Amino acid sequence: MKYIDGGVCAAQGFKAAGLHCGVKSHNTDKKDVALIVSDCDCTASAVYTKNVVKAAPLHVTKAHLRNGVARAIIANSGNANACAPNGEESAEKMCGFVADALGIPAENVIVASTGVIGQTINTSVIEAGVPELVKLLDCSRSQDAADAIMTTDTVRKEAAVELEIGGKTVRIGGISKGSGMIHPNMGTMLCFITTDAAISAPMIKAALLETVKVTFNRISVDGDTSTNDMCAVMANGLAGNAEITEQNEDYSIFVNALADLCRTLARRMAADGEGAKHLITCTVSGADSVEKAETIAKSVISSTLTKAAIFGSDANWGRVLCAMGYSGAEFDPETVDVSFKSQAGEIQVCKAGRGLDFDEDQAKKILTEPEIEILITLKEGNSECTCWGCDITYEYIRINGDYRT
């Protein structure tokens, strides 16, 4: 498996486009609507936020994907179409515009939105833009689509991989957005994945669920879980591999590549958390179950105090132990080792639950690097888990103190 260019258009038969339609009126030139289309029908699946309050496009997409078939994705930024009057009607309209322009059933269109909650989305500007978007569709325009779904993101997120399944070259590519409200169980993140693999609807669904659990659900920016999160995948089969219809070796190869791709996108989202200066990777090993290791690692990357300490390049491992302690996981504090690691080196700061005398200058040096690892070892077993987060900064407060207006 290798990483290649092309993003969401890397797989055969996929085209994309992004355009400024004016969804958010006073943001005058940012691309705000993305369109992704396959040359032929795809098996498709999506996962959605676990928030009780779900945005209208999620309900519409869920209904459209009931038969496991899709052909296109339309997604906008600037308005979440959540808790807004006539939300489902608006989301259905967006699918209708695409269906009309492409001559496909509206039921084969996936729709997603991200942005401000509670305001009516202006569908007329989207209606006006869709024909232009269809004209722009091209296999070189993954970046435009990636740009169109960005909100407070500072970095475009796209990635693609190439692998071989049964002697055939298969590609999987994706774009994603998400920098605030990211939390395990999906925060306002959108991720659209395309592949030319031939894989049945039940298998693409299983592969997506399995992948999301160990990638996007292991990142956190601020503990808030959005109303709009969605990760959708479409597989058009053009790679010509023998269709994957059961959890055989081909399936495993496919899932491993999909997970690698999603892990890359997840890490980029965490690193681009609103205002973040540091990507924080927390690995808990020596646990007696993966679940426990995950509970502890998530608690550490979600701890506001730990995030503030990393922002200050402060080796305040006490906050790490504290966050472990309130995670809900049972463990013996007297067995915990903690180290900090980065490109500048590694330093152990806690052994068997007690502080070590360590070189503060060296610790500071390690913690000023952009990517910080927090390594936690228990003495219970052989299970481990890694989760990703970011620090909390002045910039986070600035962005979120006045995001809506």
Add this chain to the structure above:
Amino acid sequence: MKYIDGGVCAAQGFKAAGLHCGVKSHNTDKKDVALIVSDCDCTASAVYTKNVVKAAPLHVTKAHLRNGVARAIIANSGNANACAPNGEESAEKMCGFVADALGIPAENVIVASTGVIGQTINTSVIEAGVPELVKLLDCSRSQDAADAIMTTDTVRKEAAVELEIGGKTVRIGGISKGSGMIHPNMGTMLCFITTDAAISAPMIKAALLETVKVTFNRISVDGDTSTNDMCAVMANGLAGNAEITEQNEDYSIFVNALADLCRTLARRMAADGEGAKHLITCTVSGADSVEKAETIAKSVISSTLTKAAIFGSDANWGRVLCAMGYSGAEFDPETVDVSFKSQAGEIQVCKAGRGLDFDEDQAKKILTEPEIEILITLKEGNSECTCWGCDITYEYIRINGDYRT
């Protein structure tokens, strides 16, 4: 019942003192050790953090209170005595210094600490300071004790009430500290309450548990639950009321007064959250159970994005709905009403789960006041709950980016 002066010394027979002993060497004049002493033995009880990682003084206090009797409290700031070598030995020593100076058993001393985790506490400076503290003991020195337990607090917290039980005047007073790491289930908060009520050990324990559940456990500053939280109460019986030995009417009167006092201290802690500019009070009503109302209210006051919106005086009610949605409580989003309220007025922003057109200028005016209420109504039943939190600010990041060094 009325509020009176005197803090932790308001009740008959209690004296206090606070002194700079030098626990945190480079903080040159801040009072850092508090002593509270009763003229006679008290029935006593305490509640502790639910964090799996508990600081040494908590273990020691728990052992000392097994018989429900106490006479004195020693507490320091500047060092948490958590995850540090020989922690319990140090905590026992602190009790020993007090016992020696007062001529009482060490088992009758309650000990608490707050400050940095993982560093050995310097007990020799405390040993040197205790005789001086004992000399300073006076019923006018509640403020000194309150000052001595402050860390990043900006406001001293003390309160006292006077009430009548069975024709006798009873007083309850307390001091507390806590501004960071405050979260439901007790964040680094310390609270010491004294009363001259005559109440049995089992009843003072029951009263404390009942009170903490509806006061301190309903505040949140940053979602982190400390290793050191403790709330202790001592009752010396000098008021001369018929001893409360069962949950009768006298008990109810006592608990109501205790809860009022603790609610006052809790609100002050939330308002003095690290860097906070706004006290946020969230009341959920119309729920089908108090538990559900509490789950939702806690989720809203704990939401980093909601806290950032309040900091920005931004009526971003979408974040309120979002936080309700991921609280874990089941409810119908289509029935939710939301209003913001302050001294400047009240404005409804969401009705039946949908945004209302509201006057943004009026909303801004309401949200610039120091105390903000978020009022949420469900249409399920008659239960309600109020929780308290604060906004998140640049100052919070500054304080916590470099607290340890």
